Amino acid sequence: MIELQDVHKAFGDKRVLCGVTLTVPKGESMVIIGGSGTGKSVTLKCILGLVTPDAGTITVGGQPVTKGDRDAFLARFGMLFQGAALFDSLTVWQNVAFRLLRGAQKRARAEAREIAIEKLRRVGLKAETADLYPAELSGGMQKRVGLARAIAADPEIIFFDEPTTGLDPIMAGVINDLIREIVVEMGATAITITHDMTSVRAIADDVAMLHDGVIQWTGTVAEMDGCGDPYVEQFINGRADGPIEAVR
Amino acid sequence: MSAAPAPRYLARPLAAIGRPVLAGLASVGRMAIFTLTVISHLIRPPFYPREFAHAIMTIGWYSLPVVGLTALFTGGALALQIYDGSSRFSAEAAVPSIVAIGMARELGPVLGGLMVAARVASSIAAEIGTMKVTEQIDALVTLSTNPIKYLAVPRVLAATLTVPVLVAVGDSIGIMGGWLVGVNRLDFNSAAYLKNTIDFLEAADVASGIAKGAVFGFIIAMMGCFYGMSSGRGAQGVGKATKLAVVASSVLILGSNYLLTEVFFSG
Numbered sequence: 001m002i003e004l005q006d007v008h009k010a011f012g013d014k015r016v017l018c019g020v021t022l023t024v025p026k027g028e029s030m031v032i033i034g035g036s037g038t039g040k041s042v043t044l045k046c047i048l049g050l051v052t053p054d055a056g057t058i059t060v061g062g063q064p065v066t067k068g069d070r071d072a073f074l075a076r077f078g079m080l081f082q083g084a085a086l087f088d089s090l091t092v093w094q095n096v097a098f099r100l101l102r103g104a105q106k107r108a109r110a111e112a113r114e115i116a117i118e119k120l121r122r123v124g125l126k127a128e129t130a131d132l133y134p135a136e137l138s139g140g141m142q143k144r145v146g147l148a149r150a151i152a153a154d155p156e157i158i159f160f161d162e163p164t165t166g167l168d169p170i171m172a173g174v175i176n177d178l179i180r181e182i183v184v185e186m187g188a189t190a191i192t193i194t195h196d197m198t199s200v201r202a203i204a205d206d207v208a209m210l211h212d213g214v215i216q217w218t219g220t221v222a223e224m225d226g227c228g229d230p231y232v233e234q235f236i237n238g239r240a241d242g243p244i245e246a247v248r
Numbered sequence: 249m250s251a252a253p254a255p256r257y258l259a260r261p262l263a264a265i266g267r268p269v270l271a272g273l274a275s276v277g278r279m280a281i282f283t284l285t286v287i288s289h290l291i292r293p294p295f296y297p298r299e300f301a302h303a304i305m306t307i308g309w310y311s312l313p314v315v316g317l318t319a320l321f322t323g324g325a326l327a328l329q330i331y332d333g334s335s336r337f338s339a340e341a342a343v344p345s346i347v348a349i350g351m352a353r354e355l356g357p358v359l360g361g362l363m364v365a366a367r368v369a370s371s372i373a374a375e376i377g378t379m380k381v382t383e384q385i386d387a388l389v390t391l392s393t394n395p396i397k398y399l400a401v402p403r404v405l406a407a408t409l410t411v412p413v414l415v416a417v418g419d420s421i422g423i424m425g426g427w428l429v430g431v432n433r434l435d436f437n438s439a440a441y442l443k444n445t446i447d448f449l450e451a452a453d454v455a456s457g458i459a460k461g462a463v464f465g466f467i468i469a470m471m472g473c474f475y476g477m478s479s480g481r482g483a484q485g486v487g488k489a490t491k492l493a494v495v496a497s498s499v500l501i502l503g504s505n506y507l508l509t510e511v512f513f514s515g
Binding site (some may be wrong): 049103104 | 302383386390497
């Protein structure tokens with residue numbers, strides 16, 4: 001279980017998180033929705049320790065994220081970044097097997113390559129893509145490679161940062177289905193941040209609405225449409241009028 | 249009773265001076281912390297031999313043409329200049345020794361260092377800066393890999409070891425450039441030119457240049473990594489980081505060259 005309790009974070013004068021409290025039960029798929037610049041990515045980065053919160057506590061499985069062996073902590077996570085964040089200088093299979101080629105989870109090179117190719121197959125990419133470089137792939141293929149890298153070491157927790165941004169609707173649908181399948185199949189705890197409502201309905205068990213630095217509403221995906229929360233209703237219907245200012 | 253605040257017409261110019269001074273000091277502090285962090289990681293595992301070997305190739309091997317050409321033309325021009333100057337007091341025979349000493353002590357390491365700074369510091373800063381902007385550095389962290397250890401340490405180590413070799417090669421090519429001009433343009437006897445070079449060049453001349461090369465290599469890679477990792481957002485941020493890496497490494501090369509020359513040759 002991932003728990004955030006009254007988490008605050010500011011960058012200079014700009015207060016991004018103003019008391020985020022959120023619980024993600026083990027094995028659930030939580031989707032955090034909210035407009036651009038509302039602190040969704042910062043929330044994920046706080047959980048991972050990439051950004052240090054100014055106040056509040058974050059625990060994963062009851063353990064504070066700032067204590068204990070950092071490598072062992074990070075080994076429990078997989079993350080798909082918004083732009084895939086593949087390493088340009090490495091081939092596709094080396095990107096996927098990055099964690100398996102070094103550190104505590106190191107395997108023999110041939111074995112790591114085999115696992116990478118298997119994970120590439122899992123996300124619908126042929127073995128021939130293994131020896132290409134990221135620059136030779138389309139945006140959708142890069143996202144799939146990023147997804148394969150995120151699941152390569154069978155993590156307990158997976159984060160997806162705007163997984164369908166910049167993709168055409170068909171490719172977005174493919175990525176959404178893949179994420180859902182993988183999360184169910186692996187039994188992983190997942191947090192996805194997005195403002196794509198199609199993704200929300202395809203991926204989420206639970207939904208949380210982040211606005212003005214706090215969680216405005218949280219509930220199951222089935223409850224979302226009739227929840228009566230003005231923030232959620234404005235957001236999911238894409239209306240310009242409502243409590244969320246169109247110009248931020 | 250509290251003191252009255254300074255009038256605005258006085259405070260503004262002071263603030264205009266103080267702000268960049270404080271920003272500069274903060275930057276120097278961050279640079280010092282970064283340098284100490286990199287040094288502390290040089291001897292601590294894990295090590296990344298593949299990244300180190302790759303850095304040796306990109307920093308050392310691929311810089312050979314630019315360093316070689318720079319040295320060749322510098323050696324030739326130096327021979328022409330010294331011949332012209334020394335002929336005013338009939339000391340043309342000093343051309344081979346002055347070319348050799350000048351190349352080994354100063355021009356080989358400094359010009360080689362500046363050329364490598366232009367080629368390598370910019371490339372490291374642009375590469376790491378782009379990695380930062382595209383979240384590849386964050387991705388490294390989530391994959392349990394320390395970015396300083398994985399990106400900075402192999403590059404700093406490779407540059408510190410390969411730039412002295414480049415300097416040694418550059419010295420040889422520069423001396424050869426002087427010899428080519430001396431024999432073909434200035435009518436020196438080939439054997440006499442080479443004998444003169446060998447007789448007057450001391451091991452300390454070459455060693456001091458190579459030691460300078462190691463320091464310059466360290467500076468070049470360190471500045472490339474520091475400014476790359478401190479890069480701002482977008483293409484403009486990466487561009488600024490690249491520019492700062494080249495400017496800072498060039499200035500530090502010239503400044504440290506003076507200090508090293510004082511250490512090696514004064515008194």
